[in-house]
Amino acid sequence: xxxxxxxxxxxxxxxxxxxxxxxxxxxxxxxxxxxxxxxxxxxxxxxxxxxxxxxxxxxxxxxxxxxxxxxxxxxxxxxxxxxxxxxxxxxxxxxxxxxxxxxxxxxxxxxxxxxxxxxxxxxxxxxxxxxxxxxxxxxxxxxxxxxxxxxxxxxxxxxxxxxxxxxxxxxxxxxxxxxxxxxxxxxxxxxxxxxxxxxxxxxxxxxxxxxxxxxxxxxxxxxxxxxxxxxxxxxxxxxxxxxxxxxxxxxxxxxxxxxxxxxxxxxxxxxxxxxxxxxxxxxxxxxxxxxxxxxxxxxxxxxxxxxxxxxxxxxxxxxxxxxxxxxxxxxxxxxxxxxxxxxxxxxxxxxxxxxxxxxxxxxxxxxxxxxxxxxxxxxxxxxxxxxxxxxxxxxxxxxxxxxxxxxxxxxxxxxxxxxxxxxxxxxxxxxxxxxxxxxxxxxxxxxxxxxxxxxxxxxxxxxxxxxxxxxxxxxxxxxxxxxxxxxxxxxxxxxxxxxxxxxxxxxxxxxxxxxxxxxxxxxxxxxxxxxxxxxxxxxxxxxxxxxxxxxxxxxxxxxxxxxxxxxxxxxxxxxxxxxxxxxxxxxxxxxxxxxxxxxxxxxxxxxxxxxxxxx
RNA sequence: GGGGUUGUAGCUCAGUUGGUUAGAGCAUCCGCCUGUCACGUGGAAGGCCGCGGGUUCGAGUCCCGUCAACCCCGCCA
Numbered sequence: 240x241x242x243x244x245x246x247x248x249x250x251x252x253x254x255x256x257x258x259x260x261x262x263x264x265x266x267x268x269x270x271x272x273x274x275x276x277x278x279x280x281x282x283x284x285x286x287x288x289x290x291x292x293x294x295x296x297x298x299x300x301x302x303x304x305x306x307x308x309x310x311x312x313x314x315x316x317x318x319x320x321x322x323x324x325x326x327x328x329x330x331x332x333x334x335x336x337x338x339x340x341x342x343x344x345x346x347x348x349x350x351x352x353x354x355x356x357x358x359x360x361x362x363x364x365x366x367x368x369x370x371x372x373x374x375x376x377x378x379x380x381x382x383x384x385x386x387x388x389x390x391x392x393x394x395x396x397x398x399x400x401x402x403x404x405x406x407x408x409x410x411x412x413x414x415x416x417x418x419x420x421x422x423x424x425x426x427x428x429x430x431x432x433x434x435x436x437x438x439x440x441x442x443x444x445x446x447x448x449x450x451x452x453x454x455x456x457x458x459x460x461x462x463x464x465x466x467x468x469x470x471x472x473x474x475x476x477x478x479x480x481x482x483x484x485x486x487x488x489x490x491x492x493x494x495x496x497x498x499x500x501x502x503x504x505x506x507x508x509x510x511x512x513x514x515x516x517x518x519x520x521x522x523x524x525x526x527x528x529x530x531x532x533x534x535x536x537x538x539x540x541x542x543x544x545x546x547x548x549x550x551x552x553x554x555x556x557x558x559x560x561x562x563x564x565x566x567x568x569x570x571x572x573x574x575x576x577x578x579x580x581x582x583x584x585x586x587x588x589x590x591x592x593x594x595x596x597x598x599x600x601x602x603x604x605x606x607x608x609x610x611x612x613x614x615x616x617x618x619x620x621x622x623x624x625x626x627x628x629x630x631x632x633x634x635x636x637x638x639x640x641x642x643x644x645x646x647x648x649x650x651x652x653x654x655x656x657x658x659x660x661x662x663x664x665x666x667x668x669x670x671x672x673x674x675x676x677x678x679x680x681x682x683x684x685x686x687x688x689x690x691x692x693x694x695x696x697x698x699x700x701x702x703x704x705x706x707x708x709x710x711x712x713x714x715x716x717x718x719x720x721x722x723x724x725x726x727x728x729x730x731x732x733x734x735x736x737x738x739x740x741x742x743x744x745x746x747x748x749x750x751x752x753x754x755x756x757x758x759x760x761x762x763x764x765x766x767x768x769x770x771x772x773x774x775x776x777x778x779x780x781x782x783x784x785x786x787x788x789x790x791x792x793x794x795x796x797x798x799x800x801x802x803x804x805x806x807x808x809x810x811x812x813x814x815x816x817x818x819x820x821x822x823x824x825x826x827x828x829x830x831x832x833x834x835x836x837x838x839x840x841x842x843x844x845x846x847x848x849x850x851x852x853x854x
Numbered sequence: 855g856g857g858g859u860u861g862u863a864g865c866u867c868a869g870u871u872g873g874u875u876a877g878a879g880c881a882u883c884c885g886c887c888u889g890u891c892a893c894g895u896g897g898a899a900g901g902c903c904g905c906g907g908g909u910u911c912g913a914g915u916c917c918c919g920u921c922a923a924c925c926c927c928g929c930c931a
Contacts, residue, residue, distance in 0.1 A: 277891075277892075277893095279889090279890045279891060279893050279894090280887085280890095280893090281887060281888055281889065281890060281893075281894090282886075282887035282888060283887080283888035283889095284888045284889060284890075285888095285890090286889080286890050286891065286893085288891070297890090297891070299889085299890095301888075301889095302888065303888075316882090317881085330889090331889080333889090334889060334890080334891090336890095336891055338891080339891075342891085359864070359881065359882060360864090360865090360881085361864055361865075362864090362865065363865060363866080363880075363881075365880095365892065366892090367892045368865080368866080368880070368881090368892080369865075369866045369867085369879095369880085370866085371865060371866080372860095372861090372865090372866085372923075372924095373923070373924070374861095374922075374923045374924085375865080377923090424931095427930075427931030428929085428930050428931070429929085429930085447930095447931080448931090450931085472930060473930095474929055474930040475928085475929060475930075477925085477926085477930085478924090478925070478926090480930070594926090597856090597857060597858090597926090597927075598857080598926060598927045598928095599927080600927090695931080696931055697931080698931065699931040700931070701931095702931090810924090820922090820923065820924090821923075821924065821925090822922090822923090826922095826923090
């Protein structure tokens, strides 16, 4: 018996990776292990493409060399796990396979060990086969992950994170872990809760992000912290949203906004380069929130292509169209010129109209096509010559283009035109295949919540206002009541926050934090979080800020989304090893699942679900 | 919570206007083949047409419901 426990000369310590075998090994006797990727039985000779993590190499079983062994090899099937000892041989010139990295050589088998027999795979694993449905791929994820695109995703993901770790280590950051079992601070997303057995009726929450802990690490004098942090948010899923996801979480002390932005520009450039071989701007452009909304209708604009929105608020007066005039008075009127969009059929436009009405609450979708002879549309009769000329001038529209109009409440106008811009640019192939990053800055600090009639944090309540605007916050917080003027001023207060946007995807965001407890308390007051409530929810942070807190700030990047972009995958699930379905279930393990009554009793928990679902 | 797409052999799909025994490719099984490389080749087996109702002489096909996966809106500090 060998050390491996197999009755042969097999010695795993001698194993070579399949892809490493090369012409230089000619004549060597080597050991390779892996999965049977393909086999080609020719009768007297049988070829096996042996696959391991590194790649594929051809193994030959030849009747002329060992008829017994050939017989044994004839029973091999796809995905059997085998070990082969054999002699490396140069292939004949006409037998070289240029498509294979190891195509110059082959391994003539002298020993074959079947390490594990495989049932036929329920999903095709060959890169040339049609991909199985995602449902099956998720059920048999351990097989799906053997496939080349998935292996690549795991490898690149590792490479990306490795680069991030090395980079931040080189910049003096400490990787520090923060708790997963946490205090619930219901602000923003819904928490995942964990009942406490030792504290009847009480619950931990899984972290939506390590926000408060990373700030307290600054109070604790860590100065430069990072973490590849798992975050949890119990919200509905999307193509780019999973209930648990990974962030590069960063926090620094004694820095200003420029320092943070500059460091992260270098970090992302380095990681994109090493993981994807992609070069992104070392100095991404900066766009204010205001400009992003006005020009793209979106706070995470895809700036790889222009197609900027056109302001038509004052233009409406030139027309005789009541709908436009009304919108310009009570809301906003803007247009989107789509180059080449005149090719859209009437049905295309009808479909788009239905879509923006259904999804973005638009009341309709007005349009004009531009041709050599003039404007074509149902609404041209409302557009006098002067209005038509001015429209062409402002939008820069040329023959063959189409102009869409949106006149409504501001948020509806922005949402509608932004969605149209992205959808049509993609449909008409107007988006170049590049990577373009930008910072979005000068976000408002507060938003107005129509439901509760109160202020809301745009970012999170620990975000600092820009220094020039801090006095407005303090004055309003100290005032006996908020006057309408004050409220207006508050909604204009800019935050010291920044979002990193790559190809129209928000991949990171952060801010300078409030490090003074009085300003923090002022913000809570304005957010209608009472002293008592603030104390019970974030008391430990507030307390921390009173014991000597350094000026600090940070950022967090969504690892999964960056990988999605870098690998050009359609879904976040394709860059994660074990993702969940849109309903948050794991098709492989069956999670979530009912638990024993006993477990619930121990946790002082009683389910009020009508009836446990049978899956 | 709302809108949409899909569900037929192990897998990917086709299936006409509702009409005989539901097909193809790949995989599987049994053969043949000494240089293939997505090998080739001969044969065989393989079906709860997602599930439950309904309409009909007759349903994979039409209607209602339901389940699942996916996409979008709401939601996601």
